Amino acid sequence: MTRYGTADAGRGAGSGFSSDYGGVLKRALFLALAAVLALTATRATAASVVALLGANLPPYQEVVRRFWEAFARPLGSVGPKSIAPDSLTELVPPPSQPPAETVRDLRARRPDLVLAVGRRALELARELDSVPTVYLLVPAPGALAEGRPGLAGVPLEVPAAAWLEALRLVLPEAKALGVVYDPARTGPLVEEVRRLASGPGLRVVAEPVSSSREVPGRLGGLRGQIDALWLVPDPTVVTPTTVEAFASFSLAARVPLFAFADQYLGKGAAVSVTHSLDAMGQAAAAVASRLLAGDAGVAAPALAPRIALNRRALGTLGIPLPADLFRDPRVHWLEPRDGSR
């Protein structure tokens, strides 16, 4: 399991690609916003929280721990909180357990807040209409995150601007970014990046596919045209077999592979751009506090991206790196062993 550094400070929800200076500014704004939210979203009574985990995965448990560290408060000196502290109950329903039974169990616990970790947990938590729910680690929640009051969450995907920020940080001279994608799934994301990149003189070479079998062939079409390769969180594109193809192409074409999760660092990716579990847990705690405080329309906070570099892969590719990259606080140098996440 890859060890991570300390939790990153959040970055403001930027509306577009910015310079390094702009990134620092966003980060400061995010910290201020988080502090204001934490101070204003005070609760009058102790909360009973049920953390519903869709699977018994280490990242799920880790993010719950981070959430609780930020959410739970010490005993107060006056009021009900002084005699009843916040409580957290973790539920990991077995895969074979029928959803209705899990829902009954959840209702019987009468929680004040449900922390749904993973898509399966979010699907179950949605059944509790009146209970405030905060979701975490749900990729592309889409309709699941809509149409229900008291439901808010922290996005798992990094925004398009974060990808460009990472690219400029690692490869300032890059002129072309290659990507293979399924327009039906990640088309908006690719288009957003293409739009943001048009300003700073970066060209996005996108190869659309509709099946994973097309991926190796499309990768062959990118050879010699790009300076970096972007692995998008697209289930059509990313399979165990195609990941090998991406890694092989990266090695053969001598272009770094930018991935959306740390687990690909152990499979040949040179850079991963993610939200850290610590930041997501803290953001979820802030959202939960506001929900419990009665703010039903709370929006998901924007998080600063976490940029992890695979020192070994970059060394193998022989890519010259900027000197200030080694001193940049946003960068985490990893020696991936198993790419656990």
Place this chain on the structure above:
Amino acid sequence: MAAASLRRRLRDSFAATVFAWVAAALLGVLAVGVALVVDAQRRLLTEHLLERGGTLARLVAQGARLGVFVEDPQALAQAAAAVAREPEVLAVAVHAADGRRLWLSGGERGDRHTTVPPPAGFEDLGGARRFWAPVLADPDPVGEEALYFRAEPHPGAPAQVIGYAAVVLSEDELARGLAEVLWQSLLVGILLLVLGMALTYRVVRESARPLEHLLADLRARGVAGEGEGDLRGTFTGVVQALDQAVAEVQTLNRELEARVAERTAELQAARDGLEVKVAERTAALERTHRQLLQAEKLAAVGKLSASIAHEFNNPIFAVRNVVQGLGQDPGIASENRELAALAVGECDRMAALIRNLQSFNRPTSGVVARVDLNRAAHAMLQLCRRDFADRRIRVETALAPGLAPVWAVEDQVKQVLLNLLRNAGDAMLTGGTVRVGTEDRGPEVALTVADTGVGMSPAVVSRLFEPFFSTKAAVKGTGLGLSVSYGIVQGHGGRIEVESQPGEGSSFTVILPKERREP
């Protein structure tokens, strides 16, 4: 003929028999060992072939995963190229999961449409084997979370088979390996056999050498004949010889027992004779003891006689003086005068007799002085004259005139001379002649007393000087006279020579040196 002789010699030879058995055993062990080694090597090489074939097939399958996934022949050729170049690889083929051939290299033997590979993972093609390996792909992730987080594999979830890889390996390498192992094993085995037989020959020869020496020794002793090469026959002969020797030993034992019995009887007889002799000696000792008592009586009588003679001497001198005075009286008649002179003469003779008797009984003086043997002989003859006359013994003297004196103790010399004269008288019971003579023999002087008596046998002569040996009656002789005389003469450095003939008489010659000698 020669072959039969050789066979018989081999059969009879202990070393050849042992050598043949050991060689046969070595040959058997060698054959079994070679067979085991070849079999083990065959299994090892087969395992190696199977392992290598499986590994190559898995290698192709692993490298061909992407090529199978996209069904790209170029990618498959690239993935299988390294394996296809291996010298023992005859063919490489990659099939899709539905059996379609996606790529083939090396000939039709690698081509096989199938969707069910053999369970063993290989097929025997006769001189070659085709190895199969599935081309596996990880199952597609369940849920989009799997794009972000690596979930633990679902228990029992099988890997997805997307195709098969086949590698055809030639068995020529296996056959060459086996042939090489066989030849090497045979070569090593033959070397070991030769070495073992040489060692066996050496050991058998060394171990049989003592037996051969024993056999030669037995032949030399005649136990085994020259033609008997059979050790068993030889030892049969040895056993027979031992039986014969035991029988001889028993016979000798019996003879020895008989001889021992005989010697025992002889010893018993000797013991009996010894007892008789002891009885005789005991009787002689008793007799000697009686003679010793007699000698002591005689000595006591001698002392008494000397005492009486001393008492007689004074009256005789008084009588002689009276008679000599009467004979010198002028008034006496001439006839009386002659009688007086005769009486004086008899008184002198009695006085001389008394002096000799005193002289004889007087203890020896021990004083060595010059002694005239003629005078000593004359004095001793005077002492024995009357006794000789009574026995009608005539005395003849042949004394050498001017005889040189000898250095001697006079009374001891006289004692020797008196003993010789008395023995001569005792030897002539019916009369005879005693001859006394002296002779100058240069540095010595000889005194001879010879008689014409009964003489002595050589046996008596040989024991003549033994103490207490006497031929006289016990009351007459002590058996000490000649023994004492012999001691006296020897003490003066002289000797006594005896000549005697039975019935003709005896002659004793005392020879003394003129000059003084220490005894």
